[in-house]
Amino acid sequence: MNKNGFTLIELLAVIVVLAIVATLAISSVLPLGTEAREKAFRLEATNAVKSAEMAKEAYDLGTFKLDTSNVNSCYNPSTKKMCFTISSLVDLQYYDLDEEDKETFKGRVDINLTDRKNPVYTLYFKKNDEFRFVGLTTKNYTENGELDNAAWQDSYESCTCS
Numbered sequence: 001m002n003k004n005g006f007t008l009i010e011l012l013a014v015i016v017v018l019a020i021v022a023t024l025a026i027s028s029v030l031p032l033g034t035e036a037r038e039k040a041f042r043l044e045a046t047n048a049v050k051s052a053e054m055a056k057e058a059y060d061l062g063t064f065k066l067d068t069s070n071v072n073s074c075y076n077p078s079t080k081k082m083c084f085t086i087s088s089l090v091d092l093q094y095y096d097l098d099e100e101d102k103e104t105f106k107g108r109v110d111i112n113l114t115d116r117k118n119p120v121y122t123l124y125f126k127k128n129d130e131f132r133f134v135g136l137t138t139k140n141y142t143e144n145g146e147l148d149n150a151a152w153q154d155s156y157e158s159c160t161c162s
Contacts, residue, residue, distance in 0.1 A: 041131040044105060049121050051095035052084045052109035056119070064092065068161050076161035082111040083159035086125070104128055106157050124156035 006014075059066060059075065059082070066075040072088035075081070085108045089095035097105060107125035114120075126132040132152055 038131060041127050041133075044127070045123060045125045045133055048086060048089065048095060048105075048107070048109055048125055049123055051089045052111060052121065053119075055084055055089060055092055055094045056082060056111055056113075058092075058094070071158040071160075074159045074161035079161060080113040081161045082113060083161055084109050084111075085157060085159055088159075108156060108159055110159075126152055126156075 055073075058064065066073055066082070068074055068076045071085075073084045073092070075083075084092075086095065086097075086105055087102070089109075090097050090102060104127055105125070107123065110122040110124075112120040112122070120136060122136055124134050129152070134156070
């Protein structure tokens with residue numbers, strides 16, 4: 001250091017050290033945000049399956065009727081298939097999403113009722129293009145199950161029970 005202040009080299013050295021420290025700090029914090037968003041997505045996916053299960057139970061109790069051709073929710077006794085889109089679960093008030101999330105979360109839950117005591121749930125669920133899950137699931141989806149990065153198909157947002 002000279003008598004009038006810092007030299008240009010000293011200032012550049014400090015800036016480089018600060019840039020390295022900032023890069024290290026940011027790179028260690030960024031994965032935490034992604035991990036938190038993934039956990040939130042898994043929780044929403046679990047809620048979607050639980051909501052479909054509640055809707056199925058309500059249907060079994062005669063609370064509402066489903067037909068075989070509705071693209072939002074349907075039941076076909078001959079194929080033993082039941083389906084609910086995420087939007088139909090919201091409309092039936094079994095799944096609670098605010099207005100912003102209604103546009104964010106898309107998909108459906110298929111229920112195979114061949115064995116009525118142990119129905120098989122297949123979840124097609126996405127949050128924008130950030131996270132996707134397609135496949136068999138259980139109520140414990142949050143604890144097990146991998147996110148699927150396969151291409152999303154528009155057919156995943158409507159029901160067919162034929």
